[in-house]
Amino acid sequence: MIKFLDLYKQYQSIKEEVDSAIGAVIRESAFIGGKYVHAFEEHFADYLGVDYCIGVGNGTDALEIAIEALNLPAGSEILVPANSFIASAEAVTRVGHKVVFCDCNEDDYTISIEDLENRITDRTAAVIAVHLYGHPCDMDRLQEIANRFNLRIIEDCAQAHGARYRDRSVGTIGDIAAFSFYPGKNLGAYGDGGAITTNDESLAILCRKIANHGRIEKYNHEFEGRNSRLDGIQAAVLDVKLGYLEQWIDTRIQIADHYNENLSGIDPLKTQVRRSWVRHAYHLYVVRTANRDELKQFLLDNNIQSGIHYPISLPKLKAYQYCQQASEDMKANQFDRELLSLPMGEHLEIAEATIVTNKLNQFFKK
Numbered sequence: 306m307i308k309f310l311d312l313y314k315q316y317q318s319i320k321e322e323v324d325s326a327i328g329a330v331i332r333e334s335a336f337i338g339g340k341y342v343h344a345f346e347e348h349f350a351d352y353l354g355v356d357y358c359i360g361v362g363n364g365t366d367a368l369e370i371a372i373e374a375l376n377l378p379a380g381s382e383i384l385v386p387a388n389s390f391i392a393s394a395e396a397v398t399r400v401g402h403k404v405v406f407c408d409c410n411e412d413d414y415t416i417s418i419e420d421l422e423n424r425i426t427d428r429t430a431a432v433i434a435v436h437l438y439g440h441p442c443d444m445d446r447l448q449e450i451a452n453r454f455n456l457r458i459i460e461d462c463a464q465a466h467g468a469r470y471r472d473r474s475v476g477t478i479g480d481i482a483a484f485s486f487y488p489g490k491n492l493g494a495y496g497d498g499g500a501i502t503t504n505d506e507s508l509a510i511l512c513r514k515i516a517n518h519g520r521i522e523k524y525n526h527e528f529e530g531r532n533s534r535l536d537g538i539q540a541a542v543l544d545v546k547l548g549y550l551e552q553w554i555d556t557r558i559q560i561a562d563h564y565n566e567n568l569s570g571i572d573p574l575k576t577q578v579r580r581s582w583v584r585h586a587y588h589l590y591v592v593r594t595a596n597r598d599e600l601k602q603f604l605l606d607n608n609i610q611s612g613i614h615y616p617i618s619l620p621k622l623k624a625y626q627y628c629q630q631a632s633e634d635m636k637a638n639q640f641d642r643e644l645l646s647l648p649m650g651e652h653l654e655i656a657e658a659t660i661v662t663n664k665l666n667q668f669f670k671k
């Protein structure tokens with residue numbers, strides 16, 4: 306079986322370091338807060354090139370807390386890509402704002418800047434820039450529009466650890482950013498985890514307080530916050546894995562280049578366009594075809610796993626019926642029937658990628 310993802314294989318390659326890191330946290334009872342969390346926050350901020358990093362409970366919390374910290378007027382409209390994971394939209398509503406879905410680009414699948422601009426009203430206050438599949442959004446154009454209409458930019462980097470827009474890491478460009486360390490992400494913990502990054506000191510302090518019961522010092526609560534913390538064991542695991550992230554992403558890029566080369570001749574199959582100004586982190590490698598479901602089954606019959614991201618566009622979910630955007634003529638409302646994610650990760654060998662592309666070529670020759 307060619308696996309979509311193989312976290313156990315990854316663990317075996319770093320077992321000694323991970324086991325000893327976890328052992329140290331337990332020996333020192335540094336379960337919540339403490340030196341392992343601080344060390345990881347500092348190392349991750351250095352890796353990205355950002356001033357502040359705040360570890361939190363998961364990526365969804367990171368988005369929620371980041372949006373809350375911006376203190377936008379209650380009920381503000383926030384622009385969210387229709388093609389994303391629900392958390393990108395959920396966080397907006399949870400903080401008391403209104404989700405307005407925007408279409409995706411036809412070729413790289415990130416948020417469409419043209420569509421987004423058309424949806425701006427007097428009440429629009431922010432945009433969630435999801436670096437979907439690990440491909441950065443067009444941040445210069447987004448920043449230009451944000452400046453013109455006075456919008457804040459929240460980067461959703463849950464799929465884009467290690468991705469770069471021109472020479473900057475994602476998570477350092479907008480006003481504030483959210484990362485997820487869900488196990489299957491490019492940088493994944495052994496449980497839930499997340500982080501907020503920003504260059505704005507006052508936002509960083511506020512996020513830190515919101516995530517920790519409205520306090521900096523023990524029992525001196527300035528306001529009602531919540532509890533969302535990265536725990537010591539997760540931080541220690543992440544700190545070990547951070548040392549391998551660059552090399553793992555390089556492998557992802559090699560696999561993606563190999564896929565691109567060997568799939569370019571298939572007319573009914575569209576590969577994702579990679580803009581010249583990005584370093585794509587390839588959390589996912591997606592292709593698009595009208596015969597998606599048949600292709601998925603064919604691959605499975607040939608022992609190749611694949612995934613669908615996402616099978617139902619956000620506007621078409623029952624949860625967002627109230628937004629009344631399900632029947633809008635958006636590409637995102639059609640691509641959910643066409644997108645397929647091929648196996649991707651540092652667990653793959655080039656020989657396995659060749660088997661995948663051979664099978665795809667075979668499928669389309671039938």
Ligand SMILES: *Cc1c(COP(=O)(O)O)cnc(C)c1O
Pocket residue numbers: 363364365366389390392393435461463464484485486487497498499
């Ligand atoms: C995974 C993901 C999240 C949420 O992260 P969790 O840690 O699972 O809460 C948010 N946005 C996107 C785009 C994601 O892929």
